[in-house]
Amino acid sequence: MFWEDQITVSWRFNQTYRAGTDSGYKTVKVKLCYAPISQKDRSWRKTEDRLKKDKTCPHKIVARPYTASNNTFTWTVEKDIPSGVYFVRAYALNAHEQEVAYGQTTNVQKDKNLFQIQAITGRHVSLDIASVCFSAFSIVSLAGFFYMEKRKGKSSQ
Amino acid sequence: MPEIEGSPGTSMHGVTGREPVLAFSVASPMVHTDRTAKFDLPVDSEHKATKFKLFSFANPHMRTFHLSWISFFTTFISTFAAAPLVPIIRDNLDLKKADIGNAGVASVSGSIFSRLVMGAVCDLLGPRYGCAFLIMLSAPTVFCMSFVSDASGYIVVRFMIGFSLATFVSCQYWMSTMFNSKIIGLVNGTAAGWGNMGGGATQLLMPVLFEIIKKAGATPFTAWRIAFFIPGWFNVIMGILVLTLGQDLPDGNLGALQKKGDVAKDKFGKVLWYAVTNYRTWIFVLLYGYSMGVELTIDNVIAEYFYDRFDLKLHLAGIIAACFGMANLLARPFGGFTSDYMAKRFGMRGRLWNLWLLQTAGGLCCLCLGLVSSLPLAITFMMLFSIGAQAACGATFGIIPFISRRSLGIISGMTGAGGNFGSGLTQLIFFANASFSTEKGLTYMGIMIMLVTIPVSFVHFPQWGSMFFPPSQDIVKGSEEHYYVSEWTEEEKQKGMHQASLKFAENSRSERGGKVTSAPTPPENTPNHV
Numbered sequence: 001m002f003w004e005d006q007i008t009v010s011w012r013f014n015q016t017y018r019a020g021t022d023s024g025y026k027t028v029k030v031k032l033c034y035a036p037i038s039q040k041d042r043s044w045r046k047t048e049d050r051l052k053k054d055k056t057c058p059h060k061i062v063a064r065p066y067t068a069s070n071n072t073f074t075w076t077v078e079k080d081i082p083s084g085v086y087f088v089r090a091y092a093l094n095a096h097e098q099e100v101a102y103g104q105t106t107n108v109q110k111d112k113n114l115f116q117i118q119a120i121t122g123r124h125v126s127l128d129i130a131s132v133c134f135s136a137f138s139i140v141s142l143a144g145f146f147y148m149e150k151r152k153g154k155s156s157q
Numbered sequence: 158m159p160e161i162e163g164s165p166g167t168s169m170h171g172v173t174g175r176e177p178v179l180a181f182s183v184a185s186p187m188v189h190t191d192r193t194a195k196f197d198l199p200v201d202s203e204h205k206a207t208k209f210k211l212f213s214f215a216n217p218h219m220r221t222f223h224l225s226w227i228s229f230f231t232t233f234i235s236t237f238a239a240a241p242l243v244p245i246i247r248d249n250l251d252l253k254k255a256d257i258g259n260a261g262v263a264s265v266s267g268s269i270f271s272r273l274v275m276g277a278v279c280d281l282l283g284p285r286y287g288c289a290f291l292i293m294l295s296a297p298t299v300f301c302m303s304f305v306s307d308a309s310g311y312i313v314v315r316f317m318i319g320f321s322l323a324t325f326v327s328c329q330y331w332m333s334t335m336f337n338s339k340i341i342g343l344v345n346g347t348a349a350g351w352g353n354m355g356g357g358a359t360q361l362l363m364p365v366l367f368e369i370i371k372k373a374g375a376t377p378f379t380a381w382r383i384a385f386f387i388p389g390w391f392n393v394i395m396g397i398l399v400l401t402l403g404q405d406l407p408d409g410n411l412g413a414l415q416k417k418g419d420v421a422k423d424k425f426g427k428v429l430w431y432a433v434t435n436y437r438t439w440i441f442v443l444l445y446g447y448s449m450g451v452e453l454t455i456d457n458v459i460a461e462y463f464y465d466r467f468d469l470k471l472h473l474a475g476i477i478a479a480c481f482g483m484a485n486l487l488a489r490p491f492g493g494f495t496s497d498y499m500a501k502r503f504g505m506r507g508r509l510w511n512l513w514l515l516q517t518a519g520g521l522c523c524l525c526l527g528l529v530s531s532l533p534l535a536i537t538f539m540m541l542f543s544i545g546a547q548a549a550c551g552a553t554f555g556i557i558p559f560i561s562r563r564s565l566g567i568i569s570g571m572t573g574a575g576g577n578f579g580s581g582l583t584q585l586i587f588f589a590n591a592s593f594s595t596e597k598g599l600t601y602m603g604i605m606i607m608l609v610t611i612p613v614s615f616v617h618f619p620q621w622g623s624m625f626f627p628p629s630q631d632i633v634k635g636s637e638e639h640y641y642v643s644e645w646t647e648e649e650k651q652k653g654m655h656q657a658s659l660k661f662a663e664n665s666r667s668e669r670g671g672k673v674t675s676a677p678t679p680p681e682n683t684p685n686h687v
Contacts, residue, residue, distance in 0.1 A: 041253035041591040044244070044465045079376040082248035122249050122378025127303040134386070135297030138393045142293040145400050146286070149410075 003118060007032075007075050009061060011090045011103060013068040024100060025066040025092040030073065033057035033104070035114045038084035051099055057089055066092060083119040196407065204407035205337045209344055217404050218335045224395075224403050226348040228288050229328045231395045232321040233355025233482075234362065235299050235388040236264055239315060241360045241460040241475040242367060242381045246311070249378040256308035258589020261457040263316035265450075265580040271323035272574045276330065276566055283405035284331035288324055293396035295321035299389035303382045321392070325573055328352060330566075334406050342493060342558070346551050350489030353547070356456035357482020359388070364475035423563065423654075431644045432564035438571060440612045441553060441560070445572045446579015447609045448516050448549035451523065451602060453580035455546075456482055458588050459539070462595050467532050477536060484543040491544070492551025504670025505559065505621035509613055512552040513624065516610040519545025524603025527596040546606075550576075559618070559665060562658040563644040621668050628669075637662035 009030055013022050033056050039045045048054045059081060062073045087106040091099045106113050197215035198206040206218040213219040239246060243257060250256075271291070279287040298317035305311050329345050336344045366384040367377075375383060404410050432438050460478035463469050469477070492515060499507030522542035529535050553572070560568055583605070587598035617623035620637045629635035641662040645655040 041255060042247075043254060043591065043594060044247070044461075080245075080248065080378060083251045119249065119251070120376070120378055121306050122376065122382060123303065123306060124379060127379070127382055130386070131300040131303040134389060134393070135300050138293045138296040138396070141393075142290065142396065142400075145289075 005077055007061070007077065007088070007115075008072065009075065009088050009090075009105075010072040012071060014103070022066070022068060022092070022101070024094045026095050027063060027093045027097075028066050028071070028090055029063045029093060030061040030088060030090045031057035032059035032061055032081070033087050033089050035085040035087055035106070036110050038086070061088065077117060079120055081117055081119060083117060085114050085116055087114050200407065201337050203337075205335060206407075207337045207340065209336065209340055211347075216402075217407050221331055221335045221403060222344065222348060224399050225284075225288070225328045225331045226351045228292055228395045228399055229324045229348065229352030230355035230358070231388070231391045232292060232295070232324045233352060234359040235295065235392060236315075236319050236322055237356045237359045237456045237482075238299070238318075238363050238385060238388045239264070239302075239311075240457045241363045241471070241478060242384070243461045244464050244471060245367070245377055245381050249381070250305065250307055250311055252308050252311065254591040255589050256312065257461075258584055260308075260312045260315045261454070261584045262581045262589065263312045264319040264457065265322070265453050265577045265584070267316050267319035268322035268325075269574045269577045269581070271320040272326050272577065273570055275323040275326035276570050279327055279330040283410065284327045284334065285399060285403045285405045285410065288327040288331065288403075289396045289399045291321055291324055291327065292392045292399075296389050296392035296396070299385055299392060302385040305382075322577065325349065325352065326570060329569065331405075342497075342555065343490070346490050346493040346554060349554070350485045350487075350547070350551065353452070353485040353489065353550075354483050356453070357479045357485065360456075360460050360475045360478035360482060362387075364472040368472060428564045428567055431561055432567040432571060435561055435564075435568075437560045437616050438564075438568050440616055441557060441568075441572050442575030443579075443609060444512075444516065444613060445550070445553050445576045446582065447606045448519070448546050448553060449573075449576030450579025450581075451519075451583055451606060452482075452543075452546050452550065453577065454583045454588070454602070455539075455543075457580075457584060458595065458598075462599075463535070466530075466596065467535070469532075477539070480536075481539055481543045484540065485547050488544045488547035489551040492548030492553075493555050494551075495548065496552045496555030500555075500668060500670060502670055505556070505618055505668040506624060507670060508552070508556050508668075509616060509624050512549060512556065513610055513613045515545050515552055516549035516613075517545075517607050519543075519549055520603045520606030520610065521545075522603070523606060524600050527599030527601075527603065542603075556616075559668060561644060562641045562661045618668075637665050637668075641665075 011028065011030070034045045039047065039056070045055050045058075047056045059078075061075045064071065064073070087104055087110060089102055089104040092101040094100050196204065196206070196218070197213065198208045198210060198218050200218075201207055209222075210219055214223060239260070246252065247257060252260075275287055275291070278290070282290070295318060298314060298320075301314045301317070305314055328348055332344050332348055333341055363384055366387055367380050370380040370383050371377060456478075459481055460474045463477050464471060464474040467474075492511075495515070496508045496511050499511040501507075503510070519542050522538045522545055526535060526538040526542055529538060554569075557569060557572060558565060583602055587602045588595060590598075593601075614624040617626060618640065619629040619631075619634050620640050622628040633639055638659060641658040642650070642655050644658065649655060
């Protein structure tokens with residue numbers, strides 16, 4: 001399997017809609033969103049109709065002023081993105097920062113054209129070594145103390 | 158005509174009218190003060206302190222108190238350190254709701270067994286080694302968080318760290334070797350309450366450490382692992398302090414001292430039998446699971462709850478969660494205080510009603526906590542719930558010493574274990590299930606708390622009564638002596654093994670409440686000839 005560490009997103013106005021539909025669009029927010037499989041048994045990622053409560057798309061990719069075409073952005077996947085199955089959604093916002101339109105890389109059922117992200121573990125060899133050293137110190141000093149006191153007890157008798 | 162001396166009511170022996178409400182010191186002439194001993198505090202004939210000087214670190218009594226409660230506090234920090242960081246950990250390890258819930262159950266399950274074993278360890282090695290062994294051997298388990306990479310590893314490590322909560326037993330045991338039994342209630346209540354505060358302190362500490370480490374340049378999935386090194390080091394440092402500064406008994410350490418063979422050692426099997434066959438033990442094991450148990454459960458779930466439901470930042474959710482655990486500073490001693498206060502007027506019946514009221518009120522507030530969707534109301538109900546539950550813990554241990562004199566140690570241990578069992582059970586039923594939300598879980602748990610507290614009305618003492626029934630009118634069966642001496646066989650009574658129980662029975666007459674009939678004149682006072 002070949003993994004990349006960048007996602008290239010491009011978006012434009014859907015010409016099948018009436019011209020002028022996009023007159024109110026001022027900014028575009030592109031977000032990384034969880035696919036249903038990554039939301040299962042994880043209520044903190046739940047989809048809610050009320051956008052303020054919706055947790056489907058918590059990760060911001062980019063925000064740009066709106067233009068009808070020629071929009072592309074290459075995003076390096078950030079280090080705190082969890083492992084999972086994702087799609088990308090772009091919201092168009094009006095001057096009052098309200099979402100008025102959107103587009104996404106998958107279909108309505110959110111089961112096509114999804115992609116996987118593999119997170120970093122966050123583990124480091126240096127951490128592992130430190131952990132082993134500190135643990136050894138704890139055990140050895142306890143054993144040493146116990147042994148020394150037992151010896152002192154014996155010698156004082 | 159002068160009053161006949163020696164007749165009932167004339168002896169003013171022991172009546173001062175100035176009895177302290179809270180037993181900060183023992184002024185009773187029945188406790189012989191050993192004035193030859195050179196200690197910082199006044200001591201009794203066993204060299205146990207009869208006074209409790211909170212802000213002193215003098216060796217050995219107060220130093221032991223501080224070493225003991227801080228060790229217990231440290232294990233609470235380590236055991237619940239993961240809880241406020243769950244929003245980060247769940248992303249790093251790709252956890253599901255069930256994984257998080259199971260880890261919470263695991264974190265409190267280990268100590269069900271370790272608490273039962275710790276009593277024996279303290280008997281064999283002394284509380285100093287019992288405490289130090291446990292916290293220094295559990296330090297590696299805390300450091301192990303740096304290796305965890307999936308749900309099963311997370312659950313296993315939280316399980317292992319949780320063993321360290323058995324320091325509750327070493328803490329209480331150590332206090333009882335250092336402090337006279339008349340003030341042991343307050344001393345143990347304060348030590349236990351302040352130790353429990355660790356569950357609150359950690360909710361504050363860990364997010365702050367996490368932020369600092371992130372600012373220093375670590376990525377989030379590494380920063381939380383580094384943060385765990387700090388509680389791990391607390392374990393090591395406290396272990397070393399306990400070993401170097403602590404001692405088992407007022408006169409020295411267990412190994413160095415010659416064991417005095419005055420007191421006949423009781424048989425473990427007998428002590429266990431009388432604990433297990435007393436139905437009251439089991440009622441309190443159940444009840445403590447829904448005061449202490451739910452407190453531990455909330456320590457595990459509340460930060461994540463506030464983070465998710467109210468969309469707070471991690472450290473803010475941590476601050477709110479911390480308030481829950483930190484209320485222990487006053488709430489638990491408060492429960493002991495109200496228990497003593499009710500007992501003065503209403504005796505044991507007052508203590509039982511006090512416990513039922515506090516625990517049920519706590520349950521009601523938990524129910525409400527799950528129902529409200531406004532942040533200020535949620536915080537309010539959370540705090541009221543914390544006071545109810547934690548005061549109920551204090552009130553529980555205001556009653557436990559009276560269930561049995563012979564088996565007090567084991568009953569305390571079983572009750573403590575019951576607390577952890579209740580925590581594991583409530584987390585499993587209400588918070589590990591993806592089929593209902595956390596707020597529903599809180600509401601259901603509140604209902605269960607109120608239902609489970611009802612059995613306290615079945616606790617009946619023949620000599621004092623119960624919530625709804627008065628004491629037995631029978632002269633023999635209704636006496637304290639009959640209740641406490643019934644734990645000894647004729648054979649044992651002939652050996653005089655029941656003497657301590659007799660003494661205790663006499664002292665416990667205050668649990669009748671109200672006007673106490675004057676105690677018989679002590680033999681030292683020879684009545685004058687009229």
